[in-house]
Amino acid sequence: MEPVTALIVAAGSGTRMGSETPKQYRPLLGKALLAHAVEALIGHPRITAVRVVIGAGQEAHARSALAGFDVGDFIIGGKERADSVRAGLEAIADGIVLVHDAARPFCPPAVIDRLLDALASADGAVPVLPMADTVAKGDSELRGTVNRVQLLRVQTPQAFHKTDLLYAYEEAATATPTDESTVMQQAGLKVATVPGDESLHKLTTANDWERAEMMLGSQMISRSGTGFDVHAFEGPGPLVMGGITIDHPQGLAGHSDADVVLHAITDALLGAAALGDIGQHFPPSDPQWKGAASDRFLVHAADLIRERGGIIDHVDCTVICEAPKVGPHRAAIQARVAEILGLKATQVSIKATTTESLGFTGRREGIAAQAIATIRLPA
Ligand SMILES: Nc1ccn([C@@H]2O[C@H](COP(=O)(O)OP(=O)(O)OP(=O)(O)O)[C@@H](O)[C@H]2O)c(=O)n1
């Protein structure tokens, strides 16, 4: 049996995506785009090895994106995609090669099977999809409609015998072919088509990224968690609540800044992810948290969720006290909590109630807060 190497090209700069970090190293719901692409191929039973072509100077990004994946040494690519593919071909073992874009994070295993089966009776095999829209030539005006029945969208992975593909690149008539099937055809070799898959869509623009996030998000499991916290009034104000400082004659007692709202929301987030409670992560006995601003507790909980590929959908907190009145500060607290969590203000709700002068909050001895958080985690 010939070895099958998946060669993932990731040496591009992602100009059309417009993100600061090249798109292949940018986290897509907690995991680098490149890691998604590698993960989709590395476990396939017919793939012997996965190798990755990266840009010069991208080693640190690539190492961090692929920690834990066995992809051998990184191969350094070139200026154009075709240069990167050729550099990869020179570096890998002989046998079958599946050339794949790092920019395509999802690859159904069935597509790999179809490609390898088709390669048994062709020089190459590529996944294709039909055109669904009307296709025309034109610029600011149309200059003729093309018969779409003859047109196909060609995706990756593309399967070849390595030596055939190297030969085809030597013979290539086009200096910068957009894919391998082009050079194979130019060299007179036969490339078979197999059904592609919409999930193989290439992430080229910011819109593609959003769509991929939505697709991943829809496959996640929704979880909720609750949080509850109380702090007693002690000493003079102001008091810190919901990440803002409120002018009030009394402050709240606590080991940290005693922000009852942020503590309740932190616990709700930790609870939704089944990650324990705030006291486990930031023990009150630990002197380093004395007087600490509670923003960092909230950021920590949000980071833990996002590191697991999670999404925070919504938090809702009810403040229970007679005073201060929360209404005048509601919008500021909502905006601050949203800012700390990296959410939109519409994903944060702040409410308040009194206990009709009953109990410890009714006697104005302290403030209580209860929160609920809704998150999504990978299934
Ligand atoms: N010199 C290059 C250019 C591209 N690629 C890779 O080829 C795939 C398809 O390219 P594309 O999606 O166009 O990525 P970029 O070239 O990075 O994007 P842009 O053209 O917007 O800069 C990507 O996985 C990309 O990293 C590569 O390995 N070497």
Ligand SMILES: C[C@](O)(CO)[C@H](O)COP(=O)(O)O
């Ligand atoms: C190889 C490819 O993904 C096949 O559809 C495509 O041609 C890459 O084009 P790009 O302009 O390099 O993204």
